[in-house]
Amino acid sequence: MKNKVWLSFLIVVVVSLVAVVLGYIAPPESVDHHMSHHYHEHTKYTEHEEGSDNVDITRHKSVSKVVSPIPSDTEVDKKLAKIGWLLFKDPGLSSNNQISCESCHQLSTNGAERTEISTGVGGQGTRNSLTVFNVAHNYRFFWDGRANSLADQLDGPVHNVLEMDSDWNRITDYIEGSALYQKQFSDAGLNIDEANVKKALVEFMNALTTPNSQFDQYLRGDQAALNAQQLRGWETFQKEGCITCHRGTNIGGGMMMRFGFFGEDKMGNQRSDDKGRFQFTEQAKDMYLFRVASLRNVAKTAPYFHDGKTQTLKEAIKIMGESQLGKTLDSQSIDDIHAFLTTLSGPQPAILEEFANGKE
Ligand code: HEC
Ligand code: HEC
Numbered sequence: 001m002k003n004k005v006w007l008s009f010l011i012v013v014v015v016s017l018v019a020v021v022l023g024y025i026a027p028p029e030s031v032d033h034h035m036s037h038h039y040h041e042h043t044k045y046t047e048h049e050e051g052s053d054n055v056d057i058t059r060h061k062s063v064s065k066v067v068s069p070i071p072s073d074t075e076v077d078k079k080l081a082k083i084g085w086l087l088f089k090d091p092g093l094s095s096n097n098q099i100s101c102e103s104c105h106q107l108s109t110n111g112a113e114r115t116e117i118s119t120g121v122g123g124q125g126t127r128n129s130l131t132v133f134n135v136a137h138n139y140r141f142f143w144d145g146r147a148n149s150l151a152d153q154l155d156g157p158v159h160n161v162l163e164m165d166s167d168w169n170r171i172t173d174y175i176e177g178s179a180l181y182q183k184q185f186s187d188a189g190l191n192i193d194e195a196n197v198k199k200a201l202v203e204f205m206n207a208l209t210t211p212n213s214q215f216d217q218y219l220r221g222d223q224a225a226l227n228a229q230q231l232r233g234w235e236t237f238q239k240e241g242c243i244t245c246h247r248g249t250n251i252g253g254g255m256m257m258r259f260g261f262f263g264e265d266k267m268g269n270q271r272s273d274d275k276g277r278f279q280f281t282e283q284a285k286d287m288y289l290f291r292v293a294s295l296r297n298v299a300k301t302a303p304y305f306h307d308g309k310t311q312t313l314k315e316a317i318k319i320m321g322e323s324q325l326g327k328t329l330d331s332q333s334i335d336d337i338h339a340f341l342t343t344l345s346g347p348q349p350a351i352l353e354e355f356a357n358g359k360e
Helices: 002-025 078-088 150-159 168-176 179-187 194-206 214-219 228-239 313-325 331-342 350-356
Strands: 256-258 289-291
Touching (some): 078 179, 078 350, 150 194, 168 179, 214 228
Antiparallel strands (some): 256 289
16 A cells, blocks of 8 residues: 555656656747748758858757747947947048948948949949848858858958958048047047947947838737738748748848759859859859848848849749749749738838937
8 A cells, every 4th residue: 555655656756757857848839830830841951061061951940940030129339339330321431431331231221222233442343232231130241151240241341442442450540530439439438449440330230120020020929910911921931941041030141052052054153253152262062152141121122132133022032933942933922922021121220210310
C-alpha cells in the first residue's frame, strides 16, 4: 500500500516535470499561424557566405522569426542623431561642396532616389541608390553585401570618388571650421573626430525606421489590417517561396543570393556588367551574388534591382518569379503579391518631422 502511494507520487512528479520541460521547448506563439505549413516547401536554397559555402536556410525556424514587425520603441540619442541629420544634408562633406548624402538618399521621399543610377561628384555611377530607411534592420550592407556594419558602410560613399570624392580628414577639418557644428558637438559632449562623425551619422540612420505599416499592424495581431487581396498576396508570397529569401524584420536585407537562381541567362549577366559580390571578392563562387533586397517600403522605391533598370513593381515581381523561382507567375498572383507589397510601406520616420520642426 505504502509502495503504491509512493509510486503514484513519483508518476505525478515525473509527468509534471515532463510538462514543464515541454512547455519550455515548445515554439513560441507564432505571429501567423497559416504560414507555417507553407514555409518549408520543395525548393532547397542555400545561402552563400564566406567561410561556410552552403548554409541550409530551410531548417526549421519558428515563424515568428521568419518575419517580424519593425519595433516602434527604438531608443535614439537625439543630440547625436541631430548632428547626424545636419551632416547627412550637408554638401560641405563632398569635394566640390555640391553633393550631400541626401542628394542620393532623399529624406522627404523614400530615403533613396528616383533615378536608375546614382551620380556623384564625377557625374557617373553604376548602381541604384539603396534607401537609408530601416537600414538598422539590415545585417549586410550594399547591393553586394560587402559591408557588415553601418559604420563600415560609411567608408563606402565617403571614399568613393564617384560619390562624394572626400575623405575623413577633409571632413573633420570642415566640421571643425563650422561654428554650428562646434556648438552641436560640444553640447553633446563630443570631440570632433572621425569616430564621432561616423557615430552621429549611424545614430541618425538608426533612427530612420518606418514602423506601423499595415503589415506590421497585421503581424501584431490586427487581422483587419490587410484586405482580402492583400491577404491573398501574403499567402502567395509564402506559398510561391518568396519568403525563403525575403524574410526577417526587413523582409530581406541580409542573405546573399544569386540573382538568376535558375540560370544566369535569366537576369544575371543579361542585365548589366555588374557581377555583384564577385567584384569585391574576385572569387568565382561569388559571381552574381547580391544581397536579397529589403522589401520594406518597396512600393515607394522604384526603379528596381541593383541596376535600377526595372521601372515597375509588377515587372519586378514577374522577374523574381522567373529568375529566383523558375516559374511564370500568372497575372492574378502578380496583382495579389503587388497588393501585399504595398502593405509594407510605413509612414515617414517620425524623427524627420521632429528635427525639421526644431523640436529637438
Ligand atoms: C552619389 C550618390 C550617393 C551619395 C552622395 C551617398 N550615397 Fe549612399 N548609396 C548610394 C548608392 C548607389 C548605394 C548602393 C551602392 C552599392 O550597393 O554598391 C548606397 C548605399 C548606401 C547605404 C547602404 C544601404 C543598405 O541597405 O545596404 C547606406 C547606409 C548609405 N548609402 C548611406 C549614405 C550616407 C550616410 C551618405 C553620406 C555620407 C551617402 N550614403 C552618400 C548612393 C549615394
Ligand atoms: C532565391 C532568393 C530569392 C527569392 C526566392 C526571391 N527573391 Fe526577390 N530578390 C532576391 C535578390 C538577391 C534580390 C536583389 C537582386 C538585385 O537587384 O541584384 C531581390 C530583389 C527583389 C526585388 C527588388 C527590390 C528593389 O528594391 O529593387 C523585389 C520587388 C523582389 N525581390 C520581390 C520578390 C518576390 C515577389 C518574390 C517571389 C515571387 C521574390 N522576390 C523571390 C532574392 C530572391
